[in-house]
Amino acid sequence: MPTRTGAQYLAALKARQTEVWLRGERVTDVTIHPGLAGGAKAIASLYDLQSDPAHRESMTFTDPDTGDTLGLSFIIPRTHEDLVRRREMMLKWARTTCGMMGRSPDFMNVTFACWAGSADYFGRGRPEFADNMRRYYRYIAENDLVLTHSLINLQRSRNVSGTFNLQEGTALQVIRETSAGIIVKGARVLATLGPLADEIAVYSPRLAQHVDQHSPFALSFALPCDTKGLRFLCRDSFDQEKSHFDHPLGSRFEEMDSVVFFDDVLVPWDRVFIYGDVGLLNGTASITHSSAHTAHQGCAKNLAKCELVLGVALLMTETLGNSHLPHAEDRIGELVMYTELMRACMRAAEADAELDEWGIMCPAPLPAETTRNLFMTAYPRMVEILQLLGSSSLMILPTEADMDGPLAGHIEQYLATDSSTARDRVKLFHLAWDISCSSFGNRQVLYERFFASDPLTRARALTAMFPKQQVTDRVRSFLARD
Numbered sequence: 001m002p003t004r005t006g007a008q009y010l011a012a013l014k015a016r017q018t019e020v021w022l023r024g025e026r027v028t029d030v031t032i033h034p035g036l037a038g039g040a041k042a043i044a045s046l047y048d049l050q051s052d053p054a055h056r057e058s059m060t061f062t063d064p065d066t067g068d069t070l071g072l073s074f075i076i077p078r079t080h081e082d083l084v085r086r087r088e089m090m091l092k093w094a095r096t097t098c099g100m101m102g103r104s105p106d107f108m109n110v111t112f113a114c115w116a117g118s119a120d121y122f123g124r125g126r127p128e129f130a131d132n133m134r135r136y137y138r139y140i141a142e143n144d145l146v147l148t149h150s151l152i153n154l155q156r157s158r159n160v161s162g163t164f165n166l167q168e169g170t171a172l173q174v175i176r177e178t179s180a181g182i183i184v185k186g187a188r189v190l191a192t193l194g195p196l197a198d199e200i201a202v203y204s205p206r207l208a209q210h211v212d213q214h215s216p217f218a219l220s221f222a223l224p225c226d227t228k229g230l231r232f233l234c235r236d237s238f239d240q241e242k243s244h245f246d247h248p249l250g251s252r253f254e255e256m257d258s259v260v261f262f263d264d265v266l267v268p269w270d271r272v273f274i275y276g277d278v279g280l281l282n283g284t285a286s287i288t289h290s291s292a293h294t295a296h297q298g299c300a301k302n303l304a305k306c307e308l309v310l311g312v313a314l315l316m317t318e319t320l321g322n323s324h325l326p327h328a329e330d331r332i333g334e335l336v337m338y339t340e341l342m343r344a345c346m347r348a349a350e351a352d353a354e355l356d357e358w359g360i361m362c363p364a365p366l367p368a369e370t371t372r373n374l375f376m377t378a379y380p381r382m383v384e385i386l387q388l389l390g391s392s393s394l395m396i397l398p399t400e401a402d403m404d405g406p407l408a409g410h411i412e413q414y415l416a417t418d419s420s421t422a423r424d425r426v427k428l429f430h431l432a433w434d435i436s437c438s439s440f441g442n443r444q445v446l447y448e449r450f451f452a453s454d455p456l457t458r459a460r461a462l463t464a465m466f467p468k469q470q471v472t473d474r475v476r477s478f479l480a481r482d
């Protein structure tokens with residue numbers, strides 16, 4: 001099957017009987033539910049872009065093994081050119097959603113492309129798991145499926161050592177084996193895009209602190225989202241069913257986050273990639289380098305987000321007539337710096353990419369991963385800058401109904417500025433508000449703080465991969481100078 005269109009994605013989603021719960025009710029059709037339909041439409045628009053003949057060349061590639069046309073985010077990069085082409089494609093998707101859908105399908109596509117290329121790693125547990133991985137990659141790539149993923153076990157208590165108490169009864173584990181597969185039970189967070197996905201992937205970086213060598217908690221597998229016993233519990237929707245004028249981002253890009261309950265779910269053997277082997281599970285992201293590939297996808301998302309915030313900030317100062325004032329220039333300069341740092345790290349990750357032991361062109365991990373750590377504090381600061389630049393204008397927000405209502409004349413007379421009509425000003429500041437003040441905007445801040453794990457874990461990970469001896473040797477040699 002060639003790449004999907006948006007309509008094909010929506011039709012498949014509609015037909016899928018995934019058990020999705022929102023506001024106390026089971027959602028019967030996510031494609032028309034007011035809290036979810038906007039996000040589904042946004043994902044559909046990505047598929048439309050990919051299958052648009054005008055963009056096909058830059059959004060797809062020909063599979064060397066089968067001759068099939070596949071979405072470019074599924075490519076297993078073998079050259080620097082592959083990596084750059086893939087990123088250009090991902091940046092197009094990210095710009096389509098203004099960087100507001102961090103879990104757009106490319107996130108998981110690059111993960112499984114990397115794992116298919118390094119499938120022998122999974123075969124170290126059991127040889128058949130390597131074949132499972134290759135077959136599964138081919139299945140999702142050829143059917144152009146959307147994946148969600150849930151990595152984190154819920155916990156009842158916290159230990160200062162950071163060790164997970166996996167015996168509390170909440171963590172996902174295998175409760176028995178059958179000839180058909182493994183039966184799993186427990187709960188996982190946080191499946192962003194869960195209700196809008198075709199498949200769910202389950203793996204975990206968090207058994208890293210687990211001490212046993214073999215464990216029923218050590219798992220990597222994938223399932224259709226409508227598998228029996230799987231339940232997705234959504235938070236409330238941030239799509240408040242307002243117009244694009246009133247709620248420009250929330251009405252379009254609600255990707256939804258959900259808790260996933262697994263009630264005695266059967267995972268067929270051919271969908272299992274790791275089972276029981278703690279060391280293999282813990283090593284997956286670093287040894288296959290999937291973390292570097294998803295970080296590279298994150299670079300594109302971050303750059304698109306920086307461009308949006310910077311562009312909005314520039315228009316805000318232009319509209320308010322303060323772009324020449326020092327405090328505004330100072331803040332704009334800071335936004336430019338974040339934007340250029342993202343671009344520089346992204347390009348460094350590509351320029352310093354190397355073929356890994358699997359023959360995959362791997363983005364240089366340090367600059368790619370640095371963007372994740374940087375964005376944990378940079379994005380909240382960028383949002384703060386919009387608040388500082390916007391001040392009361394972020395509250396001078398008549399709704400679309402007001403713009404044509406009885407006070408339309410007053411609005412036009414008093415809210416216009418020297419450089420903007422009242423309508424353009426209000427429209428722009430609705431966007432600035434949706435980035436910096438709305439519940440949708442605040443969720444984006446939370447996302448950037450935590451989507452790639454908590455800050456301490458990220459800091460440790462970055463420090464662990466940095467070649468420390470280079471710098472300590474330099475200091476030692478300075479200290480040794482006469």
Ligand SMILES: Cc1cc2nc3c(=O)[nH]c(=O)nc-3n(C[C@H](O)[C@H](O)[C@H](O)COP(=O)(O)OP(=O)(O)OC[C@H]3O[C@@H](n4cnc5c(N)ncnc54)[C@H](O)[C@@H]3O)c2cc1C
Nearest residue numbers: 149150151152159160162189190192446447450451453454
């Ligand atoms: C919007 C959003 C979307 C997400 N999407 C996904 C997704 O699609 N898939 C997925 O798998 N995950 C997703 N995540 C989950 C993400 O992986 C986790 O939030 C992240 O790993 C942090 O784990 P946690 O939330 O359990 O935080 P916690 O472990 O509860 O940490 C909370 C805070 O407490 C601190 N802390 C933790 N333990 C200790 C301790 N022992 N002592 C002192 N301080 C401590 C942490 O440093 C942190 O600051 C998402 C998260 C968010 C917010």
